[in-house]
Amino acid sequence: MPGISSFLSRSINTHQIYGANTNVGKTIISTILTRAAALNYPQEQTWYLKPISTGEAKDADDSHVKRYTGDLPNVTPKCLWQYSDPVSPHLVAGPTPPSDHSVLSQVSNYLNMAASSGPGSFFLETAGGIHSPTLNRVPQADFYRPLRLPTILVADPHLGGISTSIAAHEGLHIRGYDTDAVFVFRDNYYRNHEYLQSHFASLSKPIPTIVLPGPPPRQEDSAEDQKALAAYYEVVSGSKLIKRTLEMLKETHEMRREALETLAQRAQDRIWWPFAQHSELLDPGKITTIDSAHGDFFSTLSPSASAPSANLLQQTHDASASWWTQGLGHANPQLTLAAAHAAGRYGHVMFANAIHEPALRLADSLLQTLRNPRFQRVFYSDNGSTGVEVALKMGMRAARVRYAWTDKKDVEVLGMDGNYHGDTMGAMDCSESNIFNESVEWHKGRGYWFKPPTVILRKGVWEVRQPSGEVETFEGLEGVMDVEKRVGGKMYEMYCRRVKGELEKVIIGDGRRFGAMIVEPIILGAGGMVFVDPLYQRALVDTVRSSTNLFSIGSPKSAGDFTPTGDSNAWTGLPIIFDEVFTGLYRLGQPTPSSFLGSNTHPDIGIYAKLLTGGLLPLSATCASKSIFEAFLSGKKEDALLHGHSYTAHAVGCEVACTSLEVMNSGDEEGVWNAHKEDWNTHTTTATTTQNAAAPWSVWSKSWVYDISSHPNVDGVIALGSVLAITLKTSEAGYASSAAQTMLARMREERWEELEGGNVMARPLGNVVYFMAGQKTPVDVLRGVQGVIAKVL
Template structure:
């Protein structure tokens, strides 16, 4: 991830186009920094063209001593790096990956930082323009982004340069780059600088313009002399010189960034009220973690090093997927551009009785996706909790309409059926759909009945379904996860019969009790998240659904109850499946989707509903309408980002990473998704995980572990505890060592390659339960390394 040193100021130099003077400015800045008494480093990661014309050699020639200039990769053809490697016949298999390439740059910067303790400057010069392709064809703006180095943009002083400079600036801004300065030449004819100085002043970016270098005459000695004189004139340390001012502003920007990071913890304690945090238990600023940036699966956090040569920024793995929102990694450029695309086209527009393409496309996609074969409408809201409030309103109206006439009193006494440990959000209506617990508040009024469900977990490498005391408290054991989740096959089992009798008897007794008219079934399918990452036996949920839908005369209720699936957490492939409906073998009447929906970029929720539920509100009377909404309903930015997220997920479903993981979880072919004998690809298993089944099985055998489970991106460890529950501190204290930066390969200096660099892990716990969650596109090597670290922590805790 990003590097930031107190004593070494590093700036990356991008160009608005090719041939705009990047190397001239890099040379002049290096000389000016040297003249100001700083040690100077220069790096050209990729050089193309004749070796004698290489930029790092020019730096050495004109800066002479005092500037350490280097290049990492050289190619002789004077073209784009991407084209140079092809023209020279370099095999793609021998080229460094983008990760390796960026790692090499990071390692070089670290080495330079370690060679000096005095105030130093470093300049990293890119090739061509902002989007010129790197060795593998990736845009430079995207390839270099993990480094997150503050940037100097060299503007274009030629015809069309105003446009190319602004375009380059906006491309970098869209990717989050910090642009500390824009440099360009003065052109006496086009005068681009006269336009760009005030233009960027309005954006708080300083533009420095200098006279261009003298034209070359063809006389090598003369050109060498006049060029040296040119550098001496513009790189003067005189306070009024342009480059002296530029150096000063770059130094100030560097110092300000560090100062802000240092002050953020104490300032935050004075002005922020964090959710789910007991402020009285915070001992001081040292407990607050400033996040400087984020990229892919990692935060870049401020953590001052012990030595002056250490970076004050450290990578930290986002082990909770930022409260379950991340789908395709932080700062994904496709999502950023989707947001910008919609913001530029629409901003926000009023939604009732209007339509815009992002919302229409999203509604159609979700109705045809997770709503396949049952949903007809999509209702937009702003987050999962309000999406569930909408779902409950829909369900209760549906029940009321189909139950005949209702007095006002009976409408107010409607309740729901759910499961103990459920959680549907922190708004009042969502809280009322849960029993009393740690998440509820003084005004909470639990309305309904909640079953204590049987749960699924892996114990001693066996898939075990543990029954609550009401069902006998015994266990049912399966050899493979696939068997436990084969609901259709288990429907005729003895356990299914026991579930039916228990559920029907319980609901019949409740129906006789008129404290609440039970009017809807609300479920978190398969996994109840905030309640403790409880994996519920899917057979129990299926039979519960079937029971509330029994025909009149057989049902405990006068009419069929509407069923709500809260898929805010589990939906859209979080558990390896688009929706839980196919696994359960039945569909809801209403479902709610959020979190993964927008890839973790911004809030949006969709409540899908059947046509029957929609018709319960459909009349000519305005009072019958669903009178619920917020000002930003179906905001185009969120809708467009959601559409792009779903498109990326569609690609991931066919990725090698997913297919390899699915193959590992196939019982008959534990390690191979591809059938090499028949040359065919087997269908993916019903349930699978990006986490390794061998790791999951071995961890389940540990004495300190009660059970483990993994589905899709989710891995959960439940520790044996005498004080089990949300308020327990066991999981937090056990896994605390993960918050310290460590590496499984301490000899590697790489700063961004997961598994090689020292990095810490950010994670969340629920009492004696620790959960870890990946993005949908987290690389296998990242997960394998995290598995090693989890294993190491639990192994160490035994000694």
């Protein structure tokens, strides 16, 4: 189900008319505006659309508009779905109503058809109030949100109408709609119009409130009733007030269009973009202008929208999940409302010696989701990189306390070649020299980096390639990932010997000291989407944990003091840190990728961000074991973990994260991903994984992934969970390679029928092109993206 882009055309001024409630006069306002636009702009076409209508056809809203604009040749009223029963749409839709996507597609097509007819005005009237259900029981404000049309709100003049009108506006506002005007009928008894005028004028972005005389009372004689109503429309639609209002709406439309079209140009003088060489961004056309986002798509300024009739906006698939943050889709109403609720309840409150309910609830939910028996404590920080800084302080302190180091000798970390943990100073020092840090003046890689064997699918065969070049092949991914079965083999023993030998060399031979080990489990993200042999990471963890005799060299304590007693989950050897900012929380199909490493290979410290809040806003959680926490306990303040941020455990982020985890966990429990799992298990060619192993699967079609792995332009592919990475054949590999640019430029610059005319925005990692789905990306979107990838390759 590809996305629907927002709509903004040079040629037609478009507004969607919402009501604060039923029976507030939406159709009357629609008729007034339709008639007035046709009268004031006789050379232009005026369109009225009621997508879904219930009730007898003769009483339908489009029939009403046609009756009172029929004398004007430049008016086109239309209804797409007409149901005879005068009840809510969800009650008349029947067992197989048209899908939401098909309804929105027809609305979008009709808008584009109208725009192609030349200049004019377009009014789309909704049904009932903003939360009245549509055919598939979706509230209208959520249903129409992909189009994000500028809105006109018809307020309620009746008793209680002040409340419903303000609530309706706020409901639209927090969903990202722009309200250009509020209409309300004058009622001299309740006088709602007086209060609403004042209220909407006082907003930070004032909204004009248009007060109109109410329609004439309904008369028993049908002919007389229509005559009175026709006279009313004649007077009101021809008034100077309505003419000025139409001019204001057109001016607002033009300002919105101009602001969007000049946004990139204006930004070039102000913005310093991340990960960008600005000498390559002198052309504003290389900057993607995003008007809004919904689901898996941006609505972006179309570079080809030069024709007056064209929609200025196009749907652009967010193929990198906005730097790996999106899991539940852009503008997810559940997350939006969670954020609004917490903002209204708390705003932000300090977390020093304090607690609020969302922070505690999130800690409980996160620990339960991860199911790591070692984790007992949760420390909150701002983002993944700062979460790593916290983890390093935890691990280093725990090692220093246990081994009683008192000298000033440098303490380093163990890590993996290709790891990337963030751009703050400590996180940066946890990586070897690479393109991200080698030009940074203060960088000093403070560690030893193991070179891991890697996994890749080449020509339909899964390979485990050693740094030396040796290759072991597997018929299926499940064979690679069955760590419990592979632990008993020669490869595991070889890995353990290799790790042990390297440790002895750097500790005994070189005299270096280490305080923690930090790894990205399974996939090294920014390092090039490198899929590490899980058996190697299992051997790495096992060997480090069993090497207390090495790490304690130089300690004044006796050997017996290094073995914790009474806590089976206490760390041994070194504290093990898993940086799961990228790979955690269902990114790879499991709540935590540590489950792929086999029984009880749980980290002592773990870092979680990005998908933690579904990508809505930054928040990080660093989880730690009891034995890590106790290293900071003493009678001295300076022994505490003196680390914090002004926005530590901000309530808005915690509330959103609680909702995000709830949605993802329910998806796992309710079998939302079962079809993907069956796809990867149905075609299994080797024995199934052992009972204790986490079975691997991907949202990307298995047969398609295997086909792509044999493409002549492809060196290899990995697919796991929502991650897909394609390594292109090139003579220049690595992050500095430009091999992927041509492919990605074509995906961005062309419109693809596989995505209903949308384009694709992806990011390269050198000669690796990666695509990141969300945890709720519809299958139709995934298959559409696959079609585009295959065509471009």
